[in-house]
Amino acid sequence: MAMTAVARETVFALRRQIAKIEGTLPERLQAPAAAAPDARVDAGPSIDVTIVRRGVAAALPDAFLPTGVERLDAALSGGLPKAALSEIHGIETRDAGAVAGFALSLTSLILKQTQGLPVLWIGTSEIFREAGFPYARGLHASFGIEPEQLLFSEAPKLVDALWVAEEAARMTALAAVILEIRGNPQRLDLTATRRLHARAQSAGRPVFLLRQAAEPEPTAAPVRLIVASAPAVPRDTIAGPLAGSIGRPAFTLTIGKSRTALPGQFTLEWNPDERAFDERRGEERAKNPVAVVSLSGGRKDPAAASGAVLAFPPIGSPAAGDQPPQGQRAAHLGPRRAG
């Protein structure tokens, strides 16, 4: 643990030094051009600009999209960059539901701020055939995205999909652009992603690149998240959790690449009613949920079993340092209240 902390300090110190030599902030932390209106830049440094500093990270306050999960926001130093290309990976094509769900929950967070703007979802015919076409009713129910706000673009060829994405990335009239691609095609290389990233930066709008069944490879996206689905907790009722039911969508999120964050893993839960993320801390649920809550029932109170307090913090947890004290954790793990 101590070794990690020392190494981290060293890395940060080196980064700071490099930034000082180059006279710039680290690239990832640069305020996007669109976020700072030209007038301010022209007028010189005497104009009031709020800059948020978190450690070495310095940026305009609205340059990031906070996920609302403290630990994740801290790891990403403020949230996902709002004016950038973000990669969201799924290991297998069958994870497409979770990957799309996570991207849509981010989109839903964005739509809270920019109301009324449409969202464009671009995909190749291949991925829509393999993983299913977005279903507007479900999107409305789970993420509060109105059917009127949705635009889909289905391109038979990857080249066309990329062209549409590039055209869309520079539009300020779109709240977000989602580009969904399967596998590791050669066309989607460093240059192509750099073009997308540059356009997203200048427009000040996020572009989510969903890659199903893809290996990580060098791209221009500052952040890469790997998403898999996580077993959902049972539904909450007044009488406590309902055994055997499937509650809110949950995701296992791994930070695959970030210029500031260390690799880490998070389990997030999406609250469709409030359109916000919750983090599920600790190992509330074992890998195999049946071991805890069996279908056949027989136990009087399954919730008690699922909320077992562990004697020790899990070994190798990346953020073991900020585990809350025992008392707090127990309270946190108590039955959730709806809403």
Next chain:
Amino acid sequence: MISHRKGNAQRISALDERAEALHLKRDMGIADARAMHPSIDIVEADPQADRRLLEGLADWCDRYTPLVALDATDGLFLDVTGCTHLFGGERAMLDDILSRFFHQGFDVRAGLAATPGAAWAAARFASDRIVAGGEEEALLAPLPLAALRIEPATRTSLESVGLRTAGAVMAAPRAPLARRFGASLLLRLDQALGRLDEAVSPRLPVAPLSVERHLSEPVTLTEDIERLVGMLAAALKIDLERRGEGARMLALLLFRVDGAVSRIAIGTSRPMREPQLIQKLFHERLAALEQDIDAGYGFDLVRLSVLTAAAFDTQQADLAGEVTDDGADIALFADRIRARLGDGAVLQPVTVESHLPERAVATIPFTEAPRRTTPPKKPDRMQAPMTIFPPERPIRLFRSPEPIEVPATEMPEGPPLNFRWRRALYRVMRAEGPERIAAEWWREAASDEAASTRDYYRIEDADGRRYWLYRQGLYGGSQVPPRWFLHGVFA
């Protein structure tokens, strides 16, 4: 020489001058012709190809007038009313048409007259003649009966009573003619003489506005064409502004030197008149069509027409001189995508009142429908409880439900314990349901397989992936065992 099958025998349908010189005639049997001249070259007739060629020629004739009509299988009508002065008068225009056709390798006869009937006769029986208004009678009088465009049967019976020229028919009393040969003879006669109006139905609707540019030096480069489009659009803008309209559909016609015509049409989501925007749209379209357009020796006439126009509402700019309208941006964006990738490239979901999940959302090509800007209204308390607690719906739906293998279920009507989808085995950890969705009996016939009831289950597998399965049909209900499908994926 071209043969065709007529009355159970191969006969000559068309022949060239050299064949005529050999004393071969139309409708002569092929066997006879071969017997006379064994070395003649015979080709099977291809009416479809002839038709395509005629339509190609009609397209090309569009350069003279927008009103071009096909006449049977071997003629074209051009309504040149009000167009001749653009080409330096009637004679100059006729000469221009004939010489251009000649250079393209066609042997064309043309006639110009005040009525379609007289022009038809002039073209076929008095080559290249221009008939002034009122001279129709003088033209027709010495011509044979065929010049009147009448049925061959009528013609033979007229000839059998000694009326061998059009003049003779004109001189004969009308009433007995009508009684004996039917009204169509007199109709044709009156139409040819201009006593009755004859409408020529053009092949294509006439564009309300069009601008064209004749080029003395043909252009071949796409960039040049795009620049020309910009110039033409600038000219169109003036007319559109005067009419208070914007273009909804535009067509670009490129006339190649050797007669081929390319027609490129684009649609716009909202009325448009800005030349730069129009040029941009055609830029995308031309980029997409790069392989399909063969410039050959170049295009010598470029025409931009507005096929459909709609009222254009002007918008007031704010004080900084900027019009901020996100809708316009999106409409233009969608137009550009569609210009390049086709109409279905930008889709929009529309909710439909239906219980069947695949019917409940229809995706339609993006249209500039009045988009809702106000937040949606809260669910009404008086509505059915179904809508207050809507059933869970997946975020992705397969276009066609994918069949899965279900070896066993805990209960006959219950969710599966495990299933095989795309050759992988999934263990069902938890399941919610069933949600029974009955088929829409008012659409499907009861015997139809799609008409059976579906029981939907929302299940979670061992890795936490959530799927939407359904069982089609009921156990024990009919002879057909129920089948299982995977229909959607949850977040």
